[in-house]
Amino acid sequence: MDTNLRQTIYETLSEVFETMYFTFLEPLFETPTQEEIGATDASYYEATISFQGAKSGRFRFYLPQGLARGITVNFLGVNATDVNESQVLDTVKETANMAVGSLLGRVDPGGTMKLGLPRSQATTDFSAADLLAQPGLFLFNTEHGLFWVVYDEGE
């Protein structure tokens, strides 16, 4: 993948998290090995969003539960005990929408690509090993664990 595009993806995601959720992401520019990562929780929130047009693709986001709940609390400006599952899923979905929408605005000023509708779900079969094998993987360190983003080109 083009280095400039990779950098733009890192910057766009960081901007969304900092501006909307007051949460800082630390990009990992070198993909770690499974041994370096160690054991990961199997319970993650997953969001997907596709785009179509001159170029097509799909982004998948995997947020550890603590991160998903944390950004929801910050987004809504409420206490952690006041956040419910529906709000967490909605925030995760909106994160995908904002991140990829903002990204397309940067890389496609002519508006030739159309954003699809985002989806989100809680997943219990998260596999770090599967994602580490993906060529379009982006990893971020957060205070709640690793945040995984996968770009599937041309899907």
Added chain:
Amino acid sequence: MAFNILVADDSETMRAVVKKTVEMSGVPVGEFHEAANGKEALAILENNWIDVILSDINMPEMGGMDLLRAVNASADYRRIPLIFITTESSEARVEEAKRLGVAGYIKKPFVPETIKTILYEVLAKAYEHQMADMPRQGGEDSDMDF
């Protein structure tokens, strides 16, 4: 004067954040209505007096661009300024919205100050004479803190 506001966004949490931002902006709010898409927004417009619409573009059922077209095509609703709050930020999309008569355009991610500034600008332009008694934008009464 208090303004009746309609927010259209398929994200419930985004609607809650926009509502909170508007409430903290210092703009006097009368009724606050919420819609999950353009169709729901039009249904609310049929039964309620609305002074300004804040809408997303990318929504299921009926998106924001179609909502804007419908509003401008109606003699009853044409007076209502519509502001987009959206991730759709390409120059082409912004130009299309301007051609269709959008009153303001806010790109997500946004800081609360941006909503406040554009909302004041749009309301001032649309309701100039009613705005005379409102607290000045940026004044102590309208500071936001979240």
